[in-house]
Amino acid sequence: xxxxxxxxxxxxxxLISFTHNVKSQIFYNGTTHTAxxxxxxxxxxxxxxxxxxxxxxxxxxxxxxxxxVPGSKFYMCANVECYDDVPDTGxxxxxxxxxxDSGFLYMHYxxxxxxxxxxxxxxxxxxxxxxxxxxxxxxxxxxCSAGISNIEAIDNSISVxxxxxxxxxxxxLKDVSDVSVTLLNNLGQILLTEKHNGxxxxxxxxxxxxxxxxxxxxxxxxxxxxxxxxx
Numbered sequence: 001x002x003x004x005x006x007x008x009x010x011x012x013x014x015l016i017s018f019t020h021n022v023k024s025q026i027f028y029n030g031t032t033h034t035a036x037x038x039x040x041x042x043x044x045x046x047x048x049x050x051x052x053x054x055x056x057x058x059x060x061x062x063x064x065x066x067x068x069v070p071g072s073k074f075y076m077c078a079n080v081e082c083y084d085d086v087p088d089t090g091x092x093x094x095x096x097x098x099x100x101d102s103g104f105l106y107m108h109y110x111x112x113x114x115x116x117x118x119x120x121x122x123x124x125x126x127x128x129x130x131x132x133x134x135x136x137x138x139x140x141x142x143x144c145s146a147g148i149s150n151i152e153a154i155d156n157s158i159s160v161x162x163x164x165x166x167x168x169x170x171x172x173l174k175d176v177s178d179v180s181v182t183l184l185n186n187l188g189q190i191l192l193t194e195k196h197n198g199x200x201x202x203x204x205x206x207x208x209x210x211x212x213x214x215x216x217x218x219x220x221x222x223x224x225x226x227x228x229x230x231x
Contacts, residue, residue: 026050032137036221037111038151039144045216045223046077046106047136048190049097056096057103057126063088064121064135069142071112074120079103080187086120091127095187104188111142118142155224160215164229171202171215171226182216206230 027049035043051057059078066074066086076086079095086107097103105124118140125133157174173179181202183192191213196202206213210230217224 026052027134027136031134032139033107034139034141034221035107035109036141036143037109039111039113039115039142041109041111041142041151043109043223044077044106044225045109046104046138048102048104050102051097051099054099056098058091058093058096059103059105059124060091060127060130061089061105061122061124061136064123066120068118069112069114069116069140071114072116072118072140072142073108073110073112074118074138074140075108075110076120077104077106077108077188082108086122102190105136106188107138109138109140111140111144113144115142115144151222154220154222158217158224158226160226160228163227164231165206166231167206169204169206169215169228171204171217173200173202173217173219178219180218182218184214184216186212186214 027047031047033046035045037043049059061078063086068074074086076083078090078092079097081092081094083090092103105122107120120138122136123133124136125131159172160169161172162169171181178197179195179202181194181196181204182190183204183206184190185208191208192204194202194204206228208230213228213230215226215228217226
């Protein structure tokens with residue numbers, strides 16, 4: 001009888017340990033984000049994660065490495081909280097991610113006037129599960145020989161209208177035909193993701209409450225961001 005109770009206790013402890021030591025965060029667009037920039041260029045983008053638990057998720061991070069080309073900089077955003085650098089440690093405790101929602105760990109990539117590769121690595125984890133984290137890598141490849149005239153031309157050729165909108169928007173792509181389009185709210189939460197091939201116009205229904213939204217159009221390895229207001 002006594003031995004059976006011991007076995008039962010050990011089984012319960014093992015079950016609790018196994019259940020607890022499972023990563024709750026899922027980085028569904030990978031754990032590496034790469035920005036291809038020209039000289040004196042900038043880009044905003046990064047890594048998304050989802051909360052598949054039944055409680056608000058708070059992720060903490062520890063910076064493992066930051067090695068930058070002279071003149072280049074990384075500015076970090078954890079959900080809607082942004083910094084003027086990449087803090088050595090921190091968390092998204094001010095804006096936790098609710099169950100079933102998604103969050104993001106983004107970077108403002110700023111290149112300088114020197115070609116090369118800048119890198120930041122973060123170890124990201126839940127406070128209750130520090131051993132079950134992920135290493136996130138942010139790469140900034142800077143090519144000053146290419147310049148940014150082509151990127152600017154593509155950006156200028158993309159338009160979103162009408163803006164403000166009553167709920168239906170069109171995206172005009174004069175110089176682009178194969179794109180991935182993501183719609184986000186002002187908290188950085190993804191509302192819609194679509195891929196389109198061989199088209200120069202996309203119609204999208206903005207089925208959401210009135211407010212400010214952002215359309216991310218990914219093409220040629222770049223992300224072009226357009227702001228749209230729903231009335």
